[in-house]
Amino acid sequence: MSKPVILCVDDEAVVLDSLKIQLKNAFRDSYGYEMAESSEEAWEILEELSEENTDIVVIVSDWLMPGVKGDEFLIKVHQKFPHVLKIMLTGQADLEAVQKVIKQASLYRCLDKPWNSEELIATIQSGLKDYQSSHNYEQTSGDLC
Numbered sequence: 001m002s003k004p005v006i007l008c009v010d011d012e013a014v015v016l017d018s019l020k021i022q023l024k025n026a027f028r029d030s031y032g033y034e035m036a037e038s039s040e041e042a043w044e045i046l047e048e049l050s051e052e053n054t055d056i057v058v059i060v061s062d063w064l065m066p067g068v069k070g071d072e073f074l075i076k077v078h079q080k081f082p083h084v085l086k087i088m089l090t091g092q093a094d095l096e097a098v099q100k101v102i103k104q105a106s107l108y109r110c111l112d113k114p115w116n117s118e119e120l121i122a123t124i125q126s127g128l129k130d131y132q133s134s135h136n137y138e139q140t141s142g143d144l145c
Helices: 013-030 039-051 070-080 095-105 117-134
Strands: 005-009 032-036 056-062 085-090 109-112
Touching (some): 005 013, 005 039, 013 117, 032 039, 039 056, 039 070, 056 070, 070 085, 070 095, 085 095, 085 117, 095 109, 109 117
Parallel strands (some): 005 032, 005 056, 085 109
16 A cells, blocks of 8 residues: 655745655655646646545645646645645735635645744644544644735
8 A cells, every 4th residue: 555645736846845855854754745836737646646546645735826826726625635634835825815725625724935844844743643533634723824
């Protein structure tokens, strides 16, 4: 059986590289790590992992991306994969968009860019604890960016 996956979505390759390094340093071989430079690419990865029966446990998504923005992407993800832990990163928070994704996609947390690595890892650990204990977590944080 394959490892559960953490998926990161951002249109900047340097951000994805940084996220992957931080996640691998924190979680080592416990998870697989997938990176996507657009919501469209992320959706393809999600479909492929779903077909392989691989659990997607966390999605860390940028908000401001070309094409489909992070809030719209996470809402679509929630419709098909409601139990995935959803975290949004943004340097340009749109309060309305954040509130929308909290309500429509059970956003777990929104973190500002540049993010604090320890805060990101702690957020994921906290969310995964909820995910693993219930596999049907309720929103535990309404923190806005």
